[in-house]
Amino acid sequence: MHNWIWVVIAVYGVAMLFIFMYSMVQLSLLINYRKSKRNAAANKAETFILPKVLVQLPVYNELYVVERLIDAAARLNYPKDKLEIQLLDDSSDESFEVATRRIQLWKEKGININQVRRIDRKGFKAGALQYGLDLSDAPFIAIFDADFIPDPEFLNRTIPGFANNKIGMIQTRWEHLNRDYSLLTRVQAFALDAHFTVEQTGRNQGAHFINFNGTAGVWRRACIDDAGGWSADTLTEDLDLSYRAQLKGWEFKFMEGVGAPAELPAEMNALKNQQYRWNKGAAECAVKHLKKVITTKNLTVSTRIHAFFHLLNSTVFLWIIVCAVLSLPLVFIKELHPELNKIFYLGAILLLSFTVLAIFYYVSFREMEKVKSRSTFLWLYPAFLSISMGMSLHNARAVVLGFSGKRTPFIRTPKWNLIGQTGTFANKNYSSRNIPVITWFEGLLCLYFIGALIFEIAIGAWGFVPLHLMLIFGFATVFMYSFKNGGN
CATH class of the missing domain: 1.10.357 (Tetracycline Repressor; domain 2)
Structure with a gap:
């Protein structure tokens, strides 16, 4: 033979x-997910004095959705004196002027919102987030990508989750504005729903590492700083920072009951760009963090196994x-x-x-x-x-x-x-x-x-x-x- x-x-x-x-x-x-459902009734509502929150909106050439995003952020139901909004705008087309006009309208209504402009796009999204962070002293940071429309009560539902000082980040569930647009969007929604129910909740229930999904989440500033800040050395800056923070001992929380609507890619080549970024970035994060996950002594065996397959997904x-x-x-x-x-x-x-x-x-x-x-x-x-x-x-x-x-x-x-x-x-x-x-x-x-x-x-x-x-x-x-x- x-x-x-x-x-x-x-x-x-x-x-x-x-x-x-x-x-x-x-x-x-x-x-683990089924266990979380059985334990859900035991969860108690948390009380927390509302702190100052910075809402960051990183955008680049988003002509068709930038006004929608600005409007949603400006309508967040949160004390005005404790809310700061940054449109981190690296745009190079007419969407920049469109955003400028929209922001001015909300400024005239008393909303603390600013259009932050950098000299160049160094570090891309990670660079923009860190640049904006350095301009604010807010202890909590909410992040929304251009395709999201957060509910007005988003901050009121998530910020109290930081009553536990060990919590460094809270991620919420993505919802889908165009789920039924085509077969392509139906399949994407089907896959993402599994991630934002069974996967994230299951990992959280088992006290395993979860990840910030790049948007529709809130960070404690001290957690970002302690983990070394945003880095652009991988294509998935969100996964990278998530692992650096959790390896430092910070705990993350996933709120399945809080949703944030967003638009799914409807064009195949747009989807391919997204998938390329997610999959290449995940591999880069595996190279960067896998050895430390395996060798860190204070992690349980089950957490190591789950982190191993999480990074190698x-x-x-x-x-x-x-x-x-x-x-x-x-x-x-x-x-x-x-x-x-x-x-x-x-x-x-x-x-x-x-x-x-x-x-x-x-x-x-x-x-x-x-x-x-x-x-x-x-x-x-x-x-x-x-x-x-x-x-x-x-x-x-x-x-x-x-x-x-x-x-x-x-x-x-x-x-x-x-x-x-x-x-x-x-x-x-x-x-x-x-x-x-x-x-x-x-x-x-x-x-x-x-x-x-x-x-x-x-x-x-x-x-x-x-x-x-x-x-x-x-x-x-x-x-x-x-x-x-x-x-x-």
């Missing part, structure tokens, strides 16, 4: 093992693309060497991970979309899995670049004021006109899996048929959305 056969089986086995262990960690979070896309590409050689191996069937049967046990993940996402689905029927989940979950697989090549590339240490610029996700099923991004500023080279490779992979499907049906090998059907749908969807959006 050729050595390459054992190499293929070994690599595929390692990839499936990681996915299986990842699913077991998700199962642990699900168990993005690598799941690397293992997915490995499993996908090797699935066709495995069909050949299985047909040529029936004596290896016992190994394949053992590998099938690892497919239990998909059952675990189905339960994981179903719990979040029922929690967040109570009016939706089970039949919706039966098509939405496979669609989510398929499109996640279709994004795996793009995201795996981002992970590899993150581990390589290659620096790339921060590319923000454009917003177009899309609410519900209304609005369009076609022919608007910031929409992409280019078709990235990787899109053509995604199209080729779609053809590769079509060929694999035809071959295995022809020889009567049905084991990988469901996987290849999902891969075909996923890569075809990503390819077509990318091509369509690139042609706008």
Whole structure:
């Protein structure tokens, strides 16, 4: 038997093992989440003398949503003498003048709001946040990205959570203004809902590390300062600061009951930019913090394990693309060497991970979309899995670049004021006109899996048929959305 056969089986086995262990960690979070629901009634309301709060709004060329953002921040129901708002505006287009006029209107109404302008975009978002922080003495800082519309009671619901002096950051749940805009936004909402219910609550319940999600959260200034301030040496400055702070001993709190509405990327290339930033940045943070997580003595074993998989979350896309590409050689191996069937049967046990993940996402689905029927989940979950697989090549590339240490610029996700099923991004500023080279490779992979499907049906090998059907749908969807959006 050729050595390459054992190499293929070994690599595929390692990839499936990681996915299986990842699913077991998700199962642990699900168990913690259910515990949190049972303990919710025991939580008592906290009292806290309202302190001064700085609200930071980092923006860069947000023509279609900057007025909406300014209005939402200005309408926050909080004592005026204790509220300071900074529009951290690095814009280079007409949105800067639009924001200037809007801010002036609110200033005339007595709102303490200022447009902060830097000489350059050094450090991108992280640099803007630190620059603004140095201009204020507020002990608490709330942050909202341009696509968010915080509820007027946001601060009144979150600030009392800092009654415990050990709490360094409070993160709230993202809600979705355009959940039903398209299949793309439905799938994103489905995935994010799981993160902002089961994952974040489960980690918090288990006293494990959670992360600030970059927006819709509040920081204690002392926590930021103690952790070393904002840094731009990774693309995910939020995850980086979260780990530096928690490794210093600060505690974080996730408030599932407090939501902040935001706009989901509706254009595939905008989504890809966001996913690239998240996945490459996560890999960069893993390089930066994984060793310290493993070696820090005051962490429990369970917290180390959860932090390990938390930091390596993005690598799941690397293992997915490995499993996908090797699935066709495995069909050949299985047909040529029936004596290896016992190994394949053992590998099938690892497919239990998909059952675990189905339960994981179903719990979040029922929690967040109570009016939706089970039949919706039966098509939405496979669609989510398929499109996640279709994004795996793009995201795996981002992970590899993150581990390589290659620096790339921060590319923000454009917003177009899309609410519900209304609005369009076609022919608007910031929409992409280019078709990235990787899109053509995604199209080729779609053809590769079509060929694999035809071959295995022809020889009567049905084991990988469901996987290849999902891969075909996923890569075809990503390819077509990318091509369509690139042609706008």
